[in-house]
Amino acid sequence: MPHAVSTSPERESSAGPEDDFLPDAPAVDTKEKDEDSNTEEPADTQPKPEARTAAADGSTKLEDLFDDDEDDEFSSSAQSKPQDSSQPKPQEASKAQYSEPDTLRQFYSRLFPFRPLFQWLNHSPTPQPDFQNREFAFVLPGGAYIRYQSFASADLFRKQCIQMTPERFEIGPQYSINPRDRKTLRKASSFRPVMKELVFDIDMTDYDPIRTCCSGAKMCHKCWQFIIMAIKVVDAALRDDFGFQHILWVYSGRRGAHAWISDKRAREMDDAKRKSIAGYLELLRGSDNGKKGLGIRRPLHPHIDRSLKILNPYFQNEVLADQDPWESAEQAEKLIQLLPDKTLTAALQKKWDSAPDRTSNQKWADIDAVAEGGNLSTLSAKQLVEVKQDIRLEYTYPRLDAEVSKKLNHLLKSPFVVHPGTGRVCVPIDVRRLEEFDPFAVPTVTQLLQEIDDWDQKTGALSEEERNKVQDWQKTGLKPYVEYFRGYVASLLKEEGKGKRGRDEDGGVEGMEF
């Protein structure tokens, strides 16, 4: 079993000082590494034929675990000869290719930002239970799911990823003790989750009932707008209403987004409070057989009111115009069903029967036009306004997977892993430039590896020193995302450091400069 291999040897080697104080500044690292690493290179970074066979072999050798002791996180590929580092696979990537162990190994050893991820989860530069007692679940190529993995440091985490090349991994809570030790306890109930970020999950499949451009796993720029709408509404609520500040939005790799809230108050919330926030944000609760209509209380709660204001322009443009959800006669049925006034619906039906090509935009305007013509029997004008608001919300309000948020012990896919279906990296989304985010421009793992090689080829003119200064991720399209993440983590750590000052002798800010 892979994790059986990595228990005690891992712990012993974690005592080494290099693990804790590995500086991030590229210049210092690569210099150190160059001096003693000539023999180590083949083990993990060089795509030389010998190394490839050893790696492709798949079996874990204990020696390989210890070889990387003095590695820095992002080994530069400066030593590689251009011919050898050509992309082994063709550019037209197939689905299975994104989970190829070789590709993933390269990804984990050169591109994945383990150090910032570690600090993000650890809330401090030096390892503490926040990270060390944290559960990770690995999904291996082939589908095996391994839970309760934990690591004493970022380096050990990285080592195991390189060794096991998980297709993706998920992050769980910090437990009361190291998850690997959970069976040693006398009382089974002493093993329990104690802390985890508050998380939210927005998945496009929940929008299938209202999107017309795609369905199921497919997604396009038009329906991506739903995700943007959802992010805006949820982000506003979390910041303005609950006062959370450290919110990380992450692209899920194909058709959705996750939010990770690292505020201390959020992390310490128990299941009941998480359920509370999930309930606060939830609006569309209908089941197929339940009552029709949203039944939203009037006057509108300030959160709903604010959301409506945020979403109104999107309804006009993205829903009515782009999605055109009521174009056909059959689709228009749905709209008719949402209007609880028989006279009105009869009049509208008549109008649309005679002019079948009216767009959704026009049909929407028709409602008011027909109503004003005196066709309201059971609804008052005010109530019609409210019904229309309900319909707007139905078509734009965020649809969250509440179960993800409610439990402390829920496992959620980590940022920066590769989505096995699309090959894209699950990168953070800069909320300040939300509308500019293009999910189809997010780099795939194969693209990134190619970009490293391209850079190496193009910069042959630079000196060795200068080339060694540049880390692999900086040569690729991943750069802006990693930088954003590092900035985010820095501000989080600064805040955490303020809280810890006085308790920690070192002041908690040692060693990490950004």
Add this chain to the structure above:
Amino acid sequence: MMRTDTRFDAKRKKVDYKKTQFATATFKEQDYPYRLSFYDVPPTQEISLEEFETWAIDRLRILAEIEACSFRNKSPQETAAHLEPLLKKYLPLSSNSAAAGGIIDQRLRNERRKDHYSHFILRLAFSGTEDLRRRFSRVETMLFKLRFQADDSRERRAFVESLNLHWELVQEEEKRELGEQLLSATPGLRRLEDENWFKVEWTRVPELVEHRTVFVRKGKAYVPMREQTSMVLTEFANRLEKGLELTARALPRLDEDDRLTPILNHLSKNFATPDAGYSESDSALAGAPISAANIDNLSQHFPLCMKHLHSTLRKNNHLKHYGRLQYTLFLKGIGLTLEDCLLFWRQSFKLITDDQFNKEYRYNVRHAYGDVGGDVNRRGRGYAPYSCQKILTEHPPGSGEAHGCPYRHFSVDNLTSMLQATGVHDREVLRGVKEDVEKKRFHIACNRVFDWAHKAEIKKVKDEGTWGPAELETIVHPNTYFKRSYLLRNLGNLPKQDVKMEE
């Protein structure tokens, strides 16, 4: 700080207090200014062992009744009405205005003393495990709520003030600034002047936040004064939970001499959960043909919730996660073996490949049966099949989901159509169901349908006297429905001893 060791040394020789560590402590007679209490201070006087046990048992009776009422989905008014005579008999608690001249006399003081002591004795008995603590805290909060709401408003206000909860009152200026939002967030309020608000951390009123009945800003909730009850209750529950944890930690170090421990153990064991009372033997049917192939036929005996799941499964060749879970546990409860269950799901999911089934569904069925999974507590048994209570209150179905309770989660029209589709044509019954659902008595509706569908058989067993009243009690668990339906329809087929069921 709370001391958890109470010295009940009535039968022992008087210990010379000067020689003990707490020599200077004097036990003051407790003063009970209000009938309500947050139980912050533990009792310190002596009582007899007999009082110790009797008072605790009386309180336990009340708490068990409260739990049963909640389990049977009784409304708060019904519960209060049901509890009134019992409270008068076992745990009376009169208000100050009930006594002559509003002065607290000896009778009142004795009532409050019993209430106070019995609460703390039960804390000792129920702090041992997390399950007991949770249940105790829940049911004590319900009792407190009952009493709080029944209290005289003036006394209640005085009591709340005495608690010194330090809730920040929203000042005029802020009130004006946030006026519109405060108004919209407070259901039923017309004018700003009519109400005042507290500003507290939102975590203190999670329920109000969840239902969006308060305005929230920058992590603070603006709670209208009328919601005070909710806040007081949350505060009560929080303090009690903390107290129980402290008690739990102190338990091993109790200075005990074997007189109290047997009483305490006896108390905690008697607190039988209506839910836990459902064990596997309750639903087992010896000799009945429970197999994967027979499920379609057996579904005639299913309650509506499971019928709906089954027919959705047959229609779509698929069920979503919660539907699968609810149904699998039910099948386990009727006696379907793990093997057969896997076969059943494999055959029902006919549109997917073996590989897909093994990868995505097989493990979860095994997990539900307890065949796999790291939880040592459930090894070999898996989760218990969901009771009606659980199905009604947890996780309502969303779009595309078929789990839950149709009486609750379907609109009346859809419910009626479904009942008709399953053969219920009697107009009386349908009308009765409609009424039950309006009154939110969902399990009564289900029982009504059951009684009608098995009218002839029920009459038979009643006339012949072969079934006692215990065997025809209200059904509160889908597996009970199945078992009873099967037995009633197969009265002639099964040997005599199987007819005798335990509920």
